[in-house]
Amino acid sequence: MAFHEQLSAAVDGQRGTAAADRLCEACVTLLGVDAAAISLVLEGAATGTLGASGTLARECDELQFTLGEGPCLDSVRHRSAVLAVDLADPAEVRWPVYRPAMLDLRIRGVFAMPLLVAGEHVGALDLFRAEPGEIHGEQLAGAIAAAEIAGIPLLDLLDTDLRAAVDDPRSDAWAELNALSRVEVSQATGMLxxxxGIDPAEALLRLRAHAYADGRSASDVARDILERRLRLEAH
Known part of the structure; x- marks a missing residue:
């Protein structure tokens, strides 16, 4: 059975985030990688994780948001696949902050395929591997197929939330998509x-820098700010 059929079979009967998680799990099984995630990207920033194969995948994806750089962002920006076969290679100079953070997680190879929905690049399928090496041939074809299939769970969420909004004007429209996004970071940025007394761009930078310095995710730091367990000092 070809990769496309196997990947499609893995998500058969599932919808939304459940389908996205199953697709990522299938990528790990079929494509020879150690973790996989589907990133949502809006206006150049990683805004949420649609699906993931596990805890490691979510951590790798969250780092791209916390640090503001990484393969998923480049993949959407350039509208093409981004392949890094060995992050430990001295010649690999992309992502000066994200790269060492990934090496700390013992990830050597990262591959991102853009996610296209309704003609717009809205995210990327990210594949992570502990061992260095290229992804090519059938594996690369499978990764491209997986990125195509990844658009289906997102369309499911859009359809579900749109129907809810139409059927009940009092509903929390786009509830599931909002739940995926890092809305607490936006709220914490507003508090900062x-x-x-700084502008939003500097506030977000301060939040991300604090998260990186403490070895935590931006979302965790944002929650501490919102719950007033943490207050960043003015310089």
Missing amino acids: VAQL
Whole structure:
């Protein structure tokens, strides 16, 4: 059975985020990688994780948001696959902050395939591998097929939320998509703007820098700010 059929079979009967998770798990099984995630990207920023094969995949994806750089962002920006066969190679100079963070997680290879929905590049399928090496031939074809299939769970969510909004005007429209996005980071950024008297871009940078310095995710730091367990000081 070809990779496309196997990947499609893996998500058969599933919808939304469940289908996205199953697709990522199938990528790990079929494509010879150690983790896989589907990133959502809006206006140049990684805004959420649609699906993941496990905890490691979610951590790798979250790092791209926390650090503001990584293969999924480049893949959407350039509208093409991004392949890094060995992050430990001295000649690999992309992602000066993300790269060492990934090496700390013992990830050597990263591959991102853009996710196209309704003519728009809205995210990427990210594959992570502990061992260095190229992804080519049938594996590369399988990764491209998986990125194509990944658009289906996102369309499911859009359809579900749109129907809910139409059927009940009082519903929380786009609830599931909003749940996927890192809305707490946006809220915490707004708090920092008010508290420190800085612009939103600097506030987000400060939040991300604090998260990186503490070895935590931006989402975790944002929750601490919102729950007033953490207050960043003005410089």
